[in-house]
Amino acid sequence: MxxxxxxxxxxxxxxxxxxxxxxxxxxxxxxxxxxxxxxxxxxxxxxxxxxxxxxxxxxxxxxxxxxxxxxxxxxxxxxxxxxxxxxxxxxxxxxxxxxxxxxxxxxxxxxxxxxxxxxxxxxxxxxxxxxxxxxxxxxxxxxxxxxxxxxxxxxxxxxxxxxxxxxxxxxxxxxxxxxxxxxxxxxxxxxxRPAALGTRGTPPPVVSVSTPATLALAEHLSGSGAVMYSAYWCPHCHEQKELFGKEATAKLKVIECAADGVNNQKALCDSKNLEGFPTWEINGKLDSGVKPLARLAELSGFKGRL
Missing domain, CATH: 1.20.1440.130 (VKOR domain)
Incomplete structure (x- = not known):
């Protein structure tokens, strides 16, 4: 028992x-x-x-x-x-x-x-x-x-x-x-959505329309030597460009960093030790991530209205 x-x-x-x-x-x-x-x-x-x-x-x-x-x-x-x-x-x-x-x-x-x-x-x-x-x-x-x-x-x-x-x-x-x-x-x-990417090695087209303010900011950034380091496959880079619009983006200095990207400058990107994409270089300082336009204006000393 x-x-x-x-x-x-x-x-x-x-x-x-x-x-x-x-x-x-x-x-x-x-x-x-x-x-x-x-x-x-x-x-x-x-x-x-x-x-x-x-x-x-x-x-x-x-x-x-x-x-x-x-x-x-x-x-x-x-x-x-x-x-x-x-x-x-x-x-x-x-x-x-x-x-x-x-x-x-x-x-x-x-x-x-x-x-x-x-x-x-x-x-x-x-x-x-x-x-x-x-x-x-x-x-x-x-x-x-x-x-x-x-x-x-x-x-x-x-x-x-x-x-x-x-x-x-x-x-x-x-x-x-x-x-x-x-x-x-x-x-x-x-x-x-491969159809939206266009030719391989190139970023998707920007579809938003620029405003006079975003055009002025883009011209100011380019004139002051600001650079946006990007990769064609990066959705956050595309998001940043959409904030500017199609016409303003065309005025920005955008450097392609992907090794298989069209017209890439990978060696330059590697020398910068970038933390991710997009990365902005403004007044000699690197700052990664999507930036609000007001923040870019502040960093670059843009005085116009947005």
Whole structure:
């Protein structure tokens, strides 16, 4: 009788904490690395930290992160990656720190959460790697690292969950993969507008109309020696030009920095150690990011009205 009760208690404990504990720990470590990776990129995009050293070349990272696929809902895609890794971290750690009924209630559910969430991340990462290779055609160490981490988390969730119902595992996994894959492909296609890019290596045309004020500011900037360092694939550079309008942009001194850009001056751009695009050089000082016209007027000493 005593032996039966002991066996029942041990069985109950195993059911209250299914899966392998060491896998949770490893997943928590990998999720932390992923959160640091994507969090650093997000802070860089927000201008809260300085430039990041990108193994393999900063130009590739800039090209990828500033591409049309580098943003979602107006926010850096890395922000959503940070939220995803943080979610995985919480799901992995909670059963390790909780006790009693709370632990029992969340343990099995957390394995399903880890499996489905990391599976979705892995599928989306594979989609992004496809864009990296076939559309953007650039290497980004941070992006590759994130993809490796996502795939590793998915494999670990398969190992750690010690699944009893393999049928449910396959069914739910395929369902999530199809859902994420279809939504991801739809998103990737919707933001890909090759017709607007014109000739390869050239930026998309500016369509907004200039005003007398923006024309005057552009002439002042050019006359004072101000330079805008740009890359044809950079959406933020196009955003900056749209603030001036078509006619005023034609008066600006814009230097193409992309290695495959038409009439590029990559050597000059490299010598400036630019942190990103666009970067303005006004009165010998470099300032990166899209600038409001009023700020450009202030930096250059423009006295006219905007």
């Amino acid at each position: 005593t032996s039966t009760r002991l066996s029942s208690r041990l069985s109950s404990r195993r059911r209250s904490d299914p899966g392998l504990r060491w896998v949770r720990v490893v997943m928590a470590v990998l999720a932390t690395i992923g959160a640091i990776d994507t969090g650093a990129i997000t802070l860089k995009r927000w201008g809260l930290i300085g430039p990041l050293s990108c193994p393999g070349g900063a130009e590739g990272c800039d090209k990828v992160l500033n591409s049309v696929w580098g943003s979602l809902f107006g926010q850096s895609l890395s922000l959503f990656g940070f939220l995803a890794y943080t979610t995985v971290l919480v799901l992995a750690v909670l059963p390790l720190v909780l006790t009693g009924e709370a632990r029992s209630a969340i343990a099995e559910r957390s394995w399903w959460g880890l499996f489905l969430f990391s599976g979705g991340m892995a599928v989306f990462s594979l989609l992004l790697m496809g864009l990296l290779v076939f559309k953007i055609k650039a290497f980004c160490f941070f992006c590759v690292l994130s993809a490796v981490l996502s795939l590793s988390l998915f494999v670990l969730s398969l190992i750690g969950g010690q699944w009893d119902d393999r049928g449910q595992l396959v069914f739910r996994g395929v369902l999530v993969a199809l859902l994420v894959g279809l939504v991801g492909l739809g998103w990737a296609a919707s933001v890909d």
